[in-house]
Amino acid sequence: MGLLAEAQRRRVFRVAAAYLVVGWLAIQVAATVLPQFDLPAWAPRMVTLLVALGFPVALVMTWVFDVTSEGVRVDATAPGSKRLLAVAAVLIALALGWYFHDRPDNATHAVTPIARITPTAAAPAIPSVAVLPFLDMSQAHDQEYFSDGLSEELLNLLAQLPQLRVIARTSSFSFKGKEVDVATIAKALNVGNVLEGSVRKSGNTLRITAQLIRASDSSHLWSQTYDRQLTDVFKVQDEIAAAVVAALKVQLLPAQSFADRPRSANTEAYDQYLIGRQFATQGNEENWRRAMAAYQRAIALDPGFAAAYAELASTQGVLADALGDTAGMQLSLRTADKAIQLAPTLPDGYVKRAVDRMSFNHDWRGAEADVNKALALDAGDSTVQVARARLMIGLGRLPDAIAAASKGVQLDPLSPRAWTDLGRYLNAAHRFPEARDAIDRALEMSPESNYALFHRGETALLEGHFQEALAQFDKAGSGYGLAGAAMAQHSLGNATDSQRALDAEIAQFAQNAAYQIAEAYAWRGEKDKAFEWLDRAYAQRDGGLSFIKCDPLVANLRDDPRYAAMLKKLGLPR
Numbered sequence: 001m002g003l004l005a006e007a008q009r010r011r012v013f014r015v016a017a018a019y020l021v022v023g024w025l026a027i028q029v030a031a032t033v034l035p036q037f038d039l040p041a042w043a044p045r046m047v048t049l050l051v052a053l054g055f056p057v058a059l060v061m062t063w064v065f066d067v068t069s070e071g072v073r074v075d076a077t078a079p080g081s082k083r084l085l086a087v088a089a090v091l092i093a094l095a096l097g098w099y100f101h102d103r104p105d106n107a108t109h110a111v112t113p114i115a116r117i118t119p120t121a122a123a124p125a126i127p128s129v130a131v132l133p134f135l136d137m138s139q140a141h142d143q144e145y146f147s148d149g150l151s152e153e154l155l156n157l158l159a160q161l162p163q164l165r166v167i168a169r170t171s172s173f174s175f176k177g178k179e180v181d182v183a184t185i186a187k188a189l190n191v192g193n194v195l196e197g198s199v200r201k202s203g204n205t206l207r208i209t210a211q212l213i214r215a216s217d218s219s220h221l222w223s224q225t226y227d228r229q230l231t232d233v234f235k236v237q238d239e240i241a242a243a244v245v246a247a248l249k250v251q252l253l254p255a256q257s258f259a260d261r262p263r264s265a266n267t268e269a270y271d272q273y274l275i276g277r278q279f280a281t282q283g284n285e286e287n288w289r290r291a292m293a294a295y296q297r298a299i300a301l302d303p304g305f306a307a308a309y310a311e312l313a314s315t316q317g318v319l320a321d322a323l324g325d326t327a328g329m330q331l332s333l334r335t336a337d338k339a340i341q342l343a344p345t346l347p348d349g350y351v352k353r354a355v356d357r358m359s360f361n362h363d364w365r366g367a368e369a370d371v372n373k374a375l376a377l378d379a380g381d382s383t384v385q386v387a388r389a390r391l392m393i394g395l396g397r398l399p400d401a402i403a404a405a406s407k408g409v410q411l412d413p414l415s416p417r418a419w420t421d422l423g424r425y426l427n428a429a430h431r432f433p434e435a436r437d438a439i440d441r442a443l444e445m446s447p448e449s450n451y452a453l454f455h456r457g458e459t460a461l462l463e464g465h466f467q468e469a470l471a472q473f474d475k476a477g478s479g480y481g482l483a484g485a486a487m488a489q490h491s492l493g494n495a496t497d498s499q500r501a502l503d504a505e506i507a508q509f510a511q512n513a514a515y516q517i518a519e520a521y522a523w524r525g526e527k528d529k530a531f532e533w534l535d536r537a538y539a540q541r542d543g544g545l546s547f548i549k550c551d552p553l554v555a556n557l558r559d560d561p562r563y564a565a566m567l568k569k570l571g572l573p574r
Helices: 004-010 013-039 042-064 079-099 110-115 144-158 171-173 182-189 230-248 267-280 286-303 306-323 326-342 347-361 364-378 380-393 398-411 415-430 430-445 450-463 464-478 478-490 495-509 514-521 527-539 544-551 551-556 559-570
Strands: 067-070 071-074 129-131 193-202 205-214 219-229
Touching: 013 042, 129 144, 129 171, 144 171, 144 193, 144 267, 171 182, 171 267, 171 430, 182 193, 205 230, 219 230, 219 326, 267 286, 286 306, 306 326, 306 347, 326 347, 347 364, 347 380, 347 544, 364 380, 380 415, 380 544, 398 415, 415 430, 415 450, 430 450, 450 464, 450 478, 450 551, 464 478, 478 495, 478 514, 495 514, 514 527, 514 544, 514 551, 527 544, 527 551, 527 559, 544 559
Parallel strands: 129 193
Antiparallel strands: 067 071, 193 205, 205 219
């Protein structure tokens, strides 16, 4: 009897057709029904894979087993029955092994710790809100910076309430200009409510419309329209924030109220402040300089405008660090001092000064005092948590740094910088699968971030995937990428290419990337050169030194007496 005739006799074709029909129905039902029960994304895929794995098993079973009047028995006379039975057993074992190994609740699953801090992992435990950028409905559409500023002021007011979780500006503003429904936004940010609105400005007259939407059913909890003169704008902001709190039914202590955030009564100064914020977020030298010019105009119009001083300090510090400008670093510190002097209850000044004290002056006690003060004023501000994480990493308290960085991404879940910082700290803890997951999230939002690409390359380098690391470093470019390429080429055994990359790094970035050059020499085992460049980084006040205690790229220096001497110079405990 031929093979096809035998297969037909054993009903193999009939079983195959029936299996395909039933399997296809199972896949369709799983794809449609399982998401309705909020089951994770892997559940429908698991059904598809199990159906696919079961198909050859079903055919083998049909061939090997024969149904008789005496019951089901193995037909030893079937061609290749023993071999096919063995194949079936192997396939079943593989399917079961895959299932139990890849279950998300498996205790050894690689990304379980990250899942605990993923913003969408669970429903909000406390009332939560995302403030979306208000739309500019003015006839000329030239008031976008004003409507953005109004949204941010509302966000800042609401963030002062410890009973309310408020998503940071970076994340809530990421949906600006996009056609995305409220339910999708709320799910991405893990919030129960969304505040949106519009601003229409005509001359000195404002019409502000705001509405609070419950994410679960897209119902309107509250809406209100305000017609005010421009001089009343701050009063309107306070009214809207108070109404949102009432709508969310947050139970406040009798003495609790919104703090009077330092703001300018000079509308032209406020306009310049908002223009500066818009330039500062665009992240390059030209726009940083434009931002500083706008802040300086705001300060000239209102010398008591503390928030403008705080933002000016931040931009001065970023630019000075990028250029290796030591005079600019100290100017940033003095500007932050002025912001604090003008407004001791504004956390922004303390955050800016803490970062400068760590990065430029290695003043750890002063930085810790500033971070603690900012936490006391507004622990729900993501920038405060990010600053605390930087302080903890500088002091070598790695678990505390990871905890603070995790809070940072919860408060600002769409911030590429926050996710990259977390990934960097997870690299230091040798938690590589989680680090990769965190940095990949950052790269989804900012694919060209050289900071994220460098630390993604670092993950691969530390895991021993040197070719992958080189590819990431090549994409990073600038001062980060050349130093990374020197390390990856060294590990690949390409001494000439490694030296070429390092020579290019030194030729182009010796003034502002001394710490990265030291990392490359340390990775290559050239300790004398590594310490030479660490000394240069110290002389240049390189901010990278604030990571030295936890940096895995310089781990082989830690047993050298010169390492202890460097920590002493930096004011850090051994």
